[in-house]
Amino acid sequence: MKSSRLISLLLLLQTRGRMTAAQLAEQLEVSVRTVYRDVESLHAAGVPLYGDAGHSGGYRLLAGHRTRLTDLFAGEAEALFLAGVPGAADELGLGSHFVDAQLKLRAALPAPLREHVDRLRTRFHIDAPSWYAEETGTPFLTEVADAVRRGRVLRVRYRRWKEPTDVDRRLEPYGLVLKAGRWYLVAGPGPRTYRVDQILELVVDDAESVIPEGFDLAAYWREYQVGFRERLHQGEAVVRLTVEGGGRLTGPAARAWAETRAPEPDGWTRATLPIESLAHAHDTFLALGADVEVLEPAELRARLAATVTALAARYAVPPGRAAETPEP
CATH class of the missing domain: 1.10.10.10 (Winged helix-like DNA-binding domain superfamily/Winged helix DNA-binding domain)
Incomplete structure (x- = not known):
């Protein structure tokens, strides 16, 4: 409007x-x-x-001019109450401030709109982490958030995935990002991205953290996610899948199957799927059981064949003993 x-x-x-x-x-x-x-x-x-x-x-x-526009439309009031995530505020040490701010906002609303928002809050609940996220905790999140707010340098011992795993870093915080229940610190020099739950030790320095002029946290995170996906899937596998197997694929693999699959005479489909690594692809395709056959790369096919051979030997029925049929 x-x-x-x-x-x-x-x-x-x-x-x-x-x-x-x-x-x-x-x-x-x-x-x-x-x-x-x-x-x-x-x-x-x-x-x-x-x-x-x-x-x-x-x-x-004009200097000194202020426009007083305090009335909220229903949609605006709904958005303000639903945008806040109480769990995130609690983790940042701002839980009580979040509650106070919502109380003040609610008190400022006219009675009909206040009743409407109260009803709305009983119908929506935000639970950001995924079902299988581990409850690992983030011990230094409050200190990191405070350093971000005050613009202070951090000296940390950080655990990364490659050797040497534990390293010392001097970080200039640019901002915090909450993604799928996990907190990430974007910091210089770089900037680079660090998982806050992988910080082992932390000291707040009195030195001032300087954010580069023009740095946009949201824009950086969008670009970082694109780059992450590109780095994540650096290989491909040519596979044959049953319809059931294709339906069990998720994420980029499911999209690739839908885009590249070609039907074969026996009712299976051939497709080219992105893979992260041979080890990860091995586990992923093994979970599909008899609904998948890997054709390429040869090393991945060989790994799966070796695993299947070992499983067959382990579960083989000893000679002279009839296989037991499980009861329905």
């Missing part, structure tokens, strides 16, 4: 100061021409909004 967009435009200028038409268009997800029209509408309504030309120009509100 135009009225909502005009309010958003005013609040952006009020909180960020001078902004160009292009910057406003990007934030509001509209065209620059639409921003020009919105500015004209605000001028006509008497809003003290000014535009400066030139390289450092942009739109700004």
Whole structure:
């Protein structure tokens, strides 16, 4: 709605100061021409909004002008109450502040909207970690979060997956990310990403942590995830699958099966699937049992054949003893 967009435009200028038409268009997800029209509408309504030309120009509100827009729409109130994750606030040591903030927000709502939000809160519950996530705990999360807030350098002993596993690092925190119930610290130099639950020792330094100008935590994390997926699947396997086997695939393997599968005369399908490593692929395909046959790479096929041969020998019925049929 135009009225909502005009309010958003005013609040952006009020909180960020001078902004160009292009910057406003990007934030509001509209065209620059639409921003020009919105500015004209605000001028006509008497809003003290000014535009400066030139390289450092942009739109700004008259100094000292504040727009009081405290009324919330129902959708906005719902979003504010549902956006908060109490568990995350507790882990960061902000649980009591989270509760107080929600109480203040609730008290500021008109009675009908307050009742609507109260009903909504009984119908949604956010539980971010996956079913099989281990309850490992994150001992130094509060200290890391405090260093992020105050902009302080960290000196840590960190456990990584490759040798040497335990290393000492001087980190300049840029931000924290919560992904699937696990906390990650993005820090310089680099920046690089560190799992907070792999920090073994930690000392907060008095030195100030400097975040590079223009660093965008959300943009970095998006790029990091893309790179992570590319690094994760660096190989391929050519396989034959039954329909049941293909249906049990998940993630990138399931998408690749759907895109590359070719039917064969015996009812199976041939497909090329991404794999992380030979060891990981071995375990993944072994779990599919007789519903998969690996054709390539030859080393993976040989590993599976060796495992199946060993299993067959282990479970072979001794001579002279009839196999027992399990009761239904």
